[in-house]
Amino acid sequence: MTSAASRAEVVVDLDAIAANTAVLRERVGRPLMAVVKADGYGHGLVPAARAVLAGGADSLGVAVLEEALALRAAGIRAPVLAWLHAPGADYAAALEADIELSVNAEWALAEIVAAARATGRTARVQLFADTGLSREGATPADWPGLVAAAARAQSDGDIAVVGLWSHMAYADAPTHPTIGAQVRVFEEAVAIARAAGLTDARRHLANSAATIALPDTWYDLVRPGVALYGLDPLGGDAADHGLRPAMTVRATVVLTKRVPAGVGVSYGHTYFPESETTLALVPVGYADGIPRAAGNRAPVLAGGSRRTIAGRVCMDQFVLDVGDDPVQPGDEVVLWGPGDRGEPTAQAWADVLDTIHYELVTRVGGRFTRRYVGSAGAV
Numbered sequence: 119m120t121s122a123a124s125r126a127e128v129v130v131d132l133d134a135i136a137a138n139t140a141v142l143r144e145r146v147g148r149p150l151m152a153v154v155k156a157d158g159y160g161h162g163l164v165p166a167a168r169a170v171l172a173g174g175a176d177s178l179g180v181a182v183l184e185e186a187l188a189l190r191a192a193g194i195r196a197p198v199l200a201w202l203h204a205p206g207a208d209y210a211a212a213l214e215a216d217i218e219l220s221v222n223a224e225w226a227l228a229e230i231v232a233a234a235r236a237t238g239r240t241a242r243v244q245l246f247a248d249t250g251l252s253r254e255g256a257t258p259a260d261w262p263g264l265v266a267a268a269a270r271a272q273s274d275g276d277i278a279v280v281g282l283w284s285h286m287a288y289a290d291a292p293t294h295p296t297i298g299a300q301v302r303v304f305e306e307a308v309a310i311a312r313a314a315g316l317t318d319a320r321r322h323l324a325n326s327a328a329t330i331a332l333p334d335t336w337y338d339l340v341r342p343g344v345a346l347y348g349l350d351p352l353g354g355d356a357a358d359h360g361l362r363p364a365m366t367v368r369a370t371v372v373l374t375k376r377v378p379a380g381v382g383v384s385y386g387h388t389y390f391p392e393s394e395t396t397l398a399l400v401p402v403g404y405a406d407g408i409p410r411a412a413g414n415r416a417p418v419l420a421g422g423s424r425r426t427i428a429g430r431v432c433m434d435q436f437v438l439d440v441g442d443d444p445v446q447p448g449d450e451v452v453l454w455g456p457g458d459r460g461e462p463t464a465q466a467w468a469d470v471l472d473t474i475h476y477e478l479v480t481r482v483g484g485r486f487t488r489r490y491v492g493s494a495g496a497v
């Protein structure tokens with residue numbers, strides 16, 4: 119046995135997250151809202167939040183209220199915006215916790231106004247304009263009505279409109295014609311809101327790709343997520359943008375065996391070694407967030423060499439064909455990481471699986487343990 123390392127762990131480099139934040143904050147020279155939704159893109163909600171704040175983030179963004187409340191429960195006091203709410207959401211709890219709320223529609227605004235009256239607090243609200251993604255937000259047809267209702271609620275003292283915002287469909291294709299179109303719709307939406315007296319709201323539009331590639335979309339603050347974790351939203355090499363991947367996914371070989379040429383490997387025998395070889399068993403599978411589609415496709419680093427997963431990924435385990443390499447139980451297998459040691463990156467996995475690194479880092483979990491290295495934001 120060559121190591122006592124954990125069976126399966128996700129190692130998160132907090133200093134990389136802080137440094138990536140600082141690089142982006144420096145580049146844009148204006149406030150940065152760090153998106154830490156989805157458990158900090160799989161890096162851990164609270165540690166990721168502390169690391170981005172250590173790196174100079176000015177505020178935090180999350181999708182759902184539960185995430186925002188978890189940040190407050192951990193003692194994080196930075197401004198937090200939460201943007202995805204179901205009818206009947208516990209807005210009173212959000213207001214008590216001083217969480218900013220995004221609003222897509224007049225009916226949702228009415229619920230927030232009711233919570234403001236019930237709690238005696240002024241709700242800090244950001245109005246979301248649908249400028250062409252056709253996801254969250256009010257369409258150009260619904261926007262004037264939402265703005266008028268918000269202006270009334272603001273003059274009644276129930277809410278303060280602190281943000282006007284939208285989200286882009288194609289920022290990862292920086293020359294796409296929808297970009298200029300969305301900017302124009304956004305600027306019209308801002309003009310309508312300002313004309314209605316919502317003059318204190320800050321404007322924001324830029325996700326990671328726009329933060330890197332589209333300075334015309336930076337407005338009053340930027341709102342990156344994935345780039346903070348060191349992944350290139352444009353699908354290239356993160357190092358070209360001064361970013362470093364923060365996540366390493368590793369496991370330990372639990373069994374090796376010599377087998378003759380031609381044995382069928384794993385369920386359905388989709389892999390047959392061409393000559394006598396060593397098979398190595400790796401104790402992670404699709405229940406741990408390793409896509410089943412990675413079988414016979416995804417690369418790993420094992421025994422100092424790149425190997426492709428041999429045969430199907432099972433629920434709990436997969437197999438590698440390591441040839442005549444002296445791989446032993448206890449040896450490390452790296453699925454993805456920053457790439458410095460020759461291991462694949464999450465981008466390399468995304469390329470062979472026809473997905474995006476976002477999906478890989480946010481779904482890895484299951485029985486992986488998480489270990490933090492670096493000190494940024496550590497308490």
Ligand SMILES: *Cc1c(COP(=O)(O)O)cnc(C)c1O
Nearest residue numbers: 153285325326327341342343344
């Ligand atoms: C997830 C999300 C972001 C961050 O996107 P990245 O591509 O990870 O930078 C920003 N804004 C909204 C509305 C989001 O849903």
